[in-house]
Every structure is written in structure tokens, then in C-alpha cells.
Amino acid sequence: MVGTFIGVGVGPGDPELLTLKAAKTLQAVDVICVPKSQLNRPSMALGMVKNILDERKKPVEILELVFPMTKDELNNRKLWVENAKIVADKAIKGDVAFITLGDPMLYSTFLYLYECVKETYPEIKLEIIPGVTSVTAVAASSKLPLAEKEEVVTIMPSNLTPTHIEEVAKHADNIVFMKCAHHIREFISILLKSGFSKDSTVALVKRCTLPNEKVLVGKLGDVGKWDISEDYFSVAIVKKSKVPIHWKQNGNGCGYK
Numbered sequence: 001m002v003g004t005f006i007g008v009g010v011g012p013g014d015p016e017l018l019t020l021k022a023a024k025t026l027q028a029v030d031v032i033c034v035p036k037s038q039l040n041r042p043s044m045a046l047g048m049v050k051n052i053l054d055e056r057k058k059p060v061e062i063l064e065l066v067f068p069m070t071k072d073e074l075n076n077r078k079l080w081v082e083n084a085k086i087v088a089d090k091a092i093k094g095d096v097a098f099i100t101l102g103d104p105m106l107y108s109t110f111l112y113l114y115e116c117v118k119e120t121y122p123e124i125k126l127e128i129i130p131g132v133t134s135v136t137a138v139a140a141s142s143k144l145p146l147a148e149k150e151e152v153v154t155i156m157p158s159n160l161t162p163t164h165i166e167e168v169a170k171h172a173d174n175i176v177f178m179k180c181a182h183h184i185r186e187f188i189s190i191l192l193k194s195g196f197s198k199d200s201t202v203a204l205v206k207r208c209t210l211p212n213e214k215v216l217v218g219k220l221g222d223v224g225k226w227d228i229s230e231d232y233f234s235v236a237i238v239k240k241s242k243v244p245i246h247w248k249q250n251g252n253g254c255g256y257k
């Protein structure tokens with residue numbers, strides 16, 4: 001019987017942020033695919049599901065798939081096609097999960113593999129299990145809301161050109177920078193041209209929900225003084241300034257002046 005290829009979001013790092021559905025799936029599938037940028041590097045996603053795998057009653061095949069982070073589109077496509085064939089050969093015989101950090105539908109290697117399998121092997125069933133994304137995890141760790149009321153929240157990778165960032169930022173109330181957000185210092189002058197101010201609140205979170213998590217929260221004007229080391233696993237939230245609502249009771253019972 002043909003199996004299902006399942007993209008499983010395993011959350012941002014803390015194994016307790018894995019959904020019940022993800023845990024149940026990982027306990028039941030025949031094969032678990034683990035994406036890696038290099039074969040000899042440990043997989044963060046695999047480490048996060050270790051406890052689940054230790055509790056499994058029947059053994060599982062772990063299939064390491066290498067996806068080097070390169071800008072060589074042709075080579076990348078070749079690798080996705082090769083990896084899709086490896087996945088399909090397994091999924092023809094049983095259920096195959098592909099674990100991915102955060103959510104599978106946000107900047108994930110899974111997306112290309114999913115499209116390739118969908119088009120090339122239409123007989124294989126497909127399923128996606130959402131995960132807690134680093135975006136919401138970072139908002140929780142920094143205690144900064146992503147959006148309220150009519151606010152617009154924009155998510156972007158940190159490697160866009162300054163012109164692109166400036167243009168997009170003009171239309172955003174809150175921005176989430178992903179993929180190497182430690183570059184945040186370079187965005188200060190761009191954001192100041194796009195309606196953000198030195199008082200705009202910024203959070204930079206590295207290794208969110210992991211034991212070595214680092215959270216920095218402050219004003220855009222002060223980011224230049226922050227001690228920021230390079231870290232691919234970093235996300236920044238920048239909020240345009242707004243008049244804060246005061247909740248402390250001041251006589252009329254609701255904090256209104």
C-alpha cells in the first residue's frame with residue numbers, strides 16, 4: 001500500500017513545543033527524513049525529537065538528506081530531485097515523515113521537496129503537520145506582540161537589499177527579520193528612513209527556547225551599543241513606536257487620562 005509523505009514541524013527548539021499530532025506521527029511512521037546542510041553535522045531537528053524516538057515501540061529508519069545551503073539553483077534542483085526519489089522509494093512502501101524546524105510552510109527546505117514529490121510522484125499522498133514557528137516563539141520569549149488591532153506585520157529574510165527593506169518597511173507596523181537577524185545593526189538607518197524611530201522597540205532573540213537562548217530588548221536607537229555575535233538562529237522583531245496604553249487605575253477605573 002502506498003504511504004504518505006508527511007512534513008512535520010517540530011517547533012523552535014524546546015521539545016515541549018512539539019505538537020501532540022507531531023509526536024503521534026513520529027511514533028508511528030516507518031521512516032524519518034532528517035534534513036542536513038552537511039552530512040557530518042548534528043541535526044538540531046533530530047535532537048528535538050530524540051525523546052519521542054526513544055519511546056518508540058518499533059524501530060524507525062532515520063534517513064539523512066543533505067541540502068547544502070548554496071545559491072547554485074541548478075545544483076540545488078538536482079539535489080531536490082535526487083532526494084525526492086529517495087523519499088518516494090520509501091513512501092511507496094510506507095509512511096515517511098520529514099522533520100523541519102518551526103513550521104514546514106515557512107522558509108523550509110521541506111517546501112521544495114514537497115513540490116518535487118507532488119509533481120513527480122502523484123501516487124504518493126501528502127500531509128503537512130504545522131509546528132510552532134520561531135516567529136511566534138520569539139514574540140513569546142521577548143514578550144513583544146507581533147500585531148494588534150489594524151497593525152500590519154511583515155516577515156522578511158535579513159539578506160534583502162537595503163532598498164528592498166526600506167520599501168517594505170514603509171508599509172509595516174511591525175517587522176520580523178529572519179535568517180541571520182544579527183545583522184540588525186545594519187538596518188537601523190534604513191528603518192529610520194521608513195517611518196521607524198530611535199524609540200521603536202526592538203527584540204533580538206537567538207536560539208529561542210533552547211537552553212542557550214539569548215533575548216535582547218531595547219530601543220532601535222540603542223541597538224548600535226548591543227553586543228551582537230553572529231548567529232544563523234536569530235530573529236528580530238522591530239515595532240514602530242505607538243502611544244502605550246496605561247492600565248494602572250488612576251481614579252476613573254480604567255487607566256484613561
Ligand SMILES: C[S@@+](CC[C@H](N)C(=O)[O-])C[C@H]1O[C@@H](n2cnc3c(N)ncnc32)[C@H](O)[C@@H]1O
Pocket residue numbers: 012013100101102103104105106107108109132133134135177178179180181205206207208209210232233234235
Ligand atoms: C530556514 S528558516 C526556518 C524557519 C522555520 N521553518 C520556522 O517556522 O521558524 C531558519 C531561520 O529561522 C529562524 N529560527 C528558527 N529556529 C530558531 C530559533 N530557535 N531561534 C531563533 N531563530 C530561529 C532563524 O531566523 C533562522 O535563520
